[in-house]
Amino acid sequence: MFIIRNKHIFFTLTALVVAAAIGCIAVFGLHLSIDFTGGTLAQISYDGTRPAPDILTKNLTEAGFTDFSLREYGDNGYALRAQTLTPEQQSNLAAYFTNQSASAHVDSLNEIGPTIGTELRNKSIEAVALVLLCILLFIAFAFRKVSKPVSSWMYGLMAIVGLTHNVIVTTGFYSLLGHINGAQVDSLFVTAVLTVLGFSVHDTIVVFDRVRENLRINQQKGIKEQFDETAGRSLNQTFVRSVNTSLTVALTLLVLYAIGPVSTKDFALTLLVGIIAGTYSSIFLATPLLVWVEGRRRHGGR
Amino acid sequence: MWQTRAWALLILIVGATIGFFVYHTEVTGSWPFKLGLDLSGGTELVYRADLSHITSGDVTDSMAALRDTIERRVNLFGVAEPLVQTETSSALSGVSEQRLVVDLPGVTDTQKAIALIGQTPVLEFRLLKEGVTPTDNSTTTIDQDFEPATLTGKDLASASLQFQGATGGLTEPVVVLKFTSEGGTKFAQLTADNVGRQFGIFLDGAPISVPVIRESIPDGTAVISGNFTGQTAKELARNLNEGALPVPIELISTNTVSGTLGSAAVKDGIMAGVFGVAFVMLFMFLWYRLPGLIASIALTLYIAVMLALFKFIPVTLTAAGIAGFILSVGMAVDANILIFERTKEELRSGKSARDAIQEGFHRAWPSIRDSNISSMITAVILFWFGTSIIQGFALVFGLGVLVSMLTAISVSRTFLLSLGIEAKGGIVRFLFGSGITS
Numbered sequence: 001m002f003i004i005r006n007k008h009i010f011f012t013l014t015a016l017v018v019a020a021a022i023g024c025i026a027v028f029g030l031h032l033s034i035d036f037t038g039g040t041l042a043q044i045s046y047d048g049t050r051p052a053p054d055i056l057t058k059n060l061t062e063a064g065f066t067d068f069s070l071r072e073y074g075d076n077g078y079a080l081r082a083q084t085l086t087p088e089q090q091s092n093l094a095a096y097f098t099n100q101s102a103s104a105h106v107d108s109l110n111e112i113g114p115t116i117g118t119e120l121r122n123k124s125i126e127a128v129a130l131v132l133l134c135i136l137l138f139i140a141f142a143f144r145k146v147s148k149p150v151s152s153w154m155y156g157l158m159a160i161v162g163l164t165h166n167v168i169v170t171t172g173f174y175s176l177l178g179h180i181n182g183a184q185v186d187s188l189f190v191t192a193v194l195t196v197l198g199f200s201v202h203d204t205i206v207v208f209d210r211v212r213e214n215l216r217i218n219q220q221k222g223i224k225e226q227f228d229e230t231a232g233r234s235l236n237q238t239f240v241r242s243v244n245t246s247l248t249v250a251l252t253l254l255v256l257y258a259i260g261p262v263s264t265k266d267f268a269l270t271l272l273v274g275i276i277a278g279t280y281s282s283i284f285l286a287t288p289l290l291v292w293v294e295g296r297r298r299h300g301g302r
Numbered sequence: 303m304w305q306t307r308a309w310a311l312l313i314l315i316v317g318a319t320i321g322f323f324v325y326h327t328e329v330t331g332s333w334p335f336k337l338g339l340d341l342s343g344g345t346e347l348v349y350r351a352d353l354s355h356i357t358s359g360d361v362t363d364s365m366a367a368l369r370d371t372i373e374r375r376v377n378l379f380g381v382a383e384p385l386v387q388t389e390t391s392s393a394l395s396g397v398s399e400q401r402l403v404v405d406l407p408g409v410t411d412t413q414k415a416i417a418l419i420g421q422t423p424v425l426e427f428r429l430l431k432e433g434v435t436p437t438d439n440s441t442t443t444i445d446q447d448f449e450p451a452t453l454t455g456k457d458l459a460s461a462s463l464q465f466q467g468a469t470g471g472l473t474e475p476v477v478v479l480k481f482t483s484e485g486g487t488k489f490a491q492l493t494a495d496n497v498g499r500q501f502g503i504f505l506d507g508a509p510i511s512v513p514v515i516r517e518s519i520p521d522g523t524a525v526i527s528g529n530f531t532g533q534t535a536k537e538l539a540r541n542l543n544e545g546a547l548p549v550p551i552e553l554i555s556t557n558t559v560s561g562t563l564g565s566a567a568v569k570d571g572i573m574a575g576v577f578g579v580a581f582v583m584l585f586m587f588l589w590y591r592l593p594g595l596i597a598s599i600a601l602t603l604y605i606a607v608m609l610a611l612f613k614f615i616p617v618t619l620t621a622a623g624i625a626g627f628i629l630s631v632g633m634a635v636d637a638n639i640l641i642f643e644r645t646k647e648e649l650r651s652g653k654s655a656r657d658a659i660q661e662g663f664h665r666a667w668p669s670i671r672d673s674n675i676s677s678m679i680t681a682v683i684l685f686w687f688g689t690s691i692i693q694g695f696a697l698v699f700g701l702g703v704l705v706s707m708l709t710a711i712s713v714s715r716t717f718l719l720s721l722g723i724e725a726k727g728g729i730v731r732f733l734f735g736s737g738i739t740s
């Protein structure tokens with residue numbers, strides 16, 4: 001009941017976090033990776049210590065690289081992003097990075113043509129839209145028998161509000177991450193966002209499901225209870241479960257981030273933030289919003 | 303009761319067998335996990351097939367011939383387990399292309415890989431459009447002057463070097479093309495229908511011989527005469543015998559991962575998996591006590607089944623796939639958490655352990671079902687959306703949701719009930735309690 005009683009505090013908190021996330025996106029922006037724009041991405045690692053970037057920038061400029069960016073990658077390497085390389089640039093790539101103190105290896109080289117990039121971009125947008133649509137339809141369907149005192153499509157709508165919150169927070173975090181370590185929006189990021197969508201709906205459904213069950217029991221037993229009390233009770237009953245599930249998932253993601261493969265570190269961190277946001281929104285946002293909507297409906301009716 | 307125990311025993315035996323299968327096949331290497339290029343190291347090349355000179359009915363056949371030719375060429379160079387696939391870009395994406403995806407495990411020199419494929423000649427046949435006089439055959443006017451012929455490079459059976467008399471009494475090296483029986487029929491038809499027209503034989507996009515068709519040629523052979531020396535004609539014949547591409551291809555994407563980066567990713571992935579699982583089990587045991595222990599056993603079974611499925615299907619494991627699997631471990635216990643929280647409530651309301659377990663499973667089911675459906679929706683869409691990396695993640699994630707429903711529900715239920723705890727006493731309350739309170 002604590003959460004329902006103080007719902008306005010949580011609404012304010014949520015609004016602040018969302019505003020911060022939007023602020024991050026506005027200030028730092030999102031940088032599309034070569035997955036979507038086409039181009040070249042190379043990962044270089046060193047036997048010794050990696051040299052300073054300005055020496056490498058000079059080498060690369062001399063080799064005819066024009067539009068490129070270097071960022072530190074892993075413990076001892078660089079990631080190079082550039083336009084499509086000439087065959088000569090491709091074969092000599094390791095040489096450009098080698099310096100007296102350390103010899104370089106090309107760990108990975110990925111070159112993507114512009115048409116594939118365009119295709120992937122269109123597909124990503126479709127995928128996100130499709131997931132949202134399917135989820136809305138599914139929730140409306142799953143809760144079709146619950147229409148008192150809040151209609152079933154309201155459950156779907158509130159779940160979508162929660163989802164929007166999760167996507168904004170996750171994206172905001174990623175844009176901050178991009179500012180800190182140069183993370184770019186690639187297909188793994190889109191995957192992370194879609195997974196967060198699936199997971200947080202999962203979480204929200206469990207809470208809504210409890211509300212649905214309690215409403216039914218009340219009706220059967222003829223108990224008169226205010227909707228906000230039913231919702232509060234349902235939240236209390238599912239609270240431990242929500243936190244524990246997030247905790248187990250968060251544990252695995254933390255481990256994945258800390259010691260997992262380098263290529264999925266950003267992915268793990270993004271998922272972690274998204275899942276925390278998802279758990280938060282299913283407890284502190286979606287259900288309190290449902291109560292608020294119900295309250296307004298009642299007061300509006302008088 | 304005894305029936306439940308028999309089931310529990312059976313599940314344990316089956317689980318142990320699956321676990322042994324996974325372990326044994328991995329140690330002996332008889333049925334290894336299939337690793338994606340980002341883990342095994344290697345090169346992926348994506349080509350766009352230029353089908354503008356092909357009649358639309360020939361597209362599927364030409365793509366199949368393209369795949370076979372490249373596959374033969376790659377095998378010739380001794381690349382272990384190459385994978386050559388054709389791919390149609392999705393119609394929804396607004397880009398319509400036929401593509402060829404070539405995976406070369408172990409080849410980490412991008413230039414070498416490109417050269418390997420690049421040596422394959424492209425053999426095309428076209429007819430000069432009526433009313434057009436062939437100019438200097440410069441490449442700029444080719445597309446305007448020629449139209450596709452029914453015959454394509456895939457109709458070629460073999461090529462051989464021969465010498466034939468040329469003007470001035472000298473002999474000239476020529477390459478004789480022998481068509482397959484189907485190709486021979488097509489060629490006979492083509493020549494019969496187009497007597498008097500000029501017929502172009504194109505190699506790598508350039509016309510190398512544009513003879514006038516004088517009569518129908520029923521024997522299924524054609525001669526390419528150009529400015530060959532004995533050496534160049536011999537090379538061409540050899541390259542054509544090793545397979546000619548029916549249509550030109552253009553490289554649009556490459557991805558090379560070194561073996562060291564791949565094996566580091568595998569090692570890190572396994573470590574993350576082991577620690578991730580250990581933490582989840584420890585948490586479940588400390589928080590949920592007896593049921594937590596049962597859930598950990600169910601989780602072990604889940605992992606064994608998943609690993610066996612990876613081998614059976616087989617699922618190509620990528621770094622993203624491993625991440626998906628580790629994530630799924632965290633989510634797999636969710637159903638157990640839902641059930642145990644429910645069981646605890648029922649115990650509190652004064653039910654016996656057995657009834658409370660039954661009721662807990664029964665009550666938690668709708669939540670588990672609905673929430674897993676939403677995860678499945680995401681997995682299916684991700685699979686549809688994905689490039690190979692994302693598909694690896696989606697497949698593992700989707701499988702994980704399905705398998706975990708089975709292990710978390712039926713397996714842990716069978717185990718819990720087979721313990722045969724009927725009492726309501728303090729010990730039961732403690733064993734089924736959770737957290738820091740009783």
